[in-house]
Amino acid sequence: MHPVLLFATGLVTGIVGVRALKNSKGKESLTALSHKTRHGLDQAKSGLRDATVSGLTAIEKSSANLRGKLTPAADAAEPETGPKP
Secondary structure, rough: OHHHHHHHHHHHHHHHHHHHHHHHHHHHHHHHHHHHHHHHHHHHOOOHHHHHHHHHHHHHHHHHHHHHHHHHHHHHOOOOOOOOO
């Protein structure tokens, strides 16, 4: 229920904000707002991409470390058959 309330509040706030901008300053302010919004979204996209790459790199490194730790254990677990004739 809580996320639905947050969504509804954001929706109403956005509608009221857009109507206030349309009534007060006209197209110039909407164009400026559009550019600011687009710039902010581009920055967010870039930050999200960097965070994703960083997270995947960390997962890759930890996976390689664990693989390295497990590989010798698998070799030591093989039974020795003794000397071959």
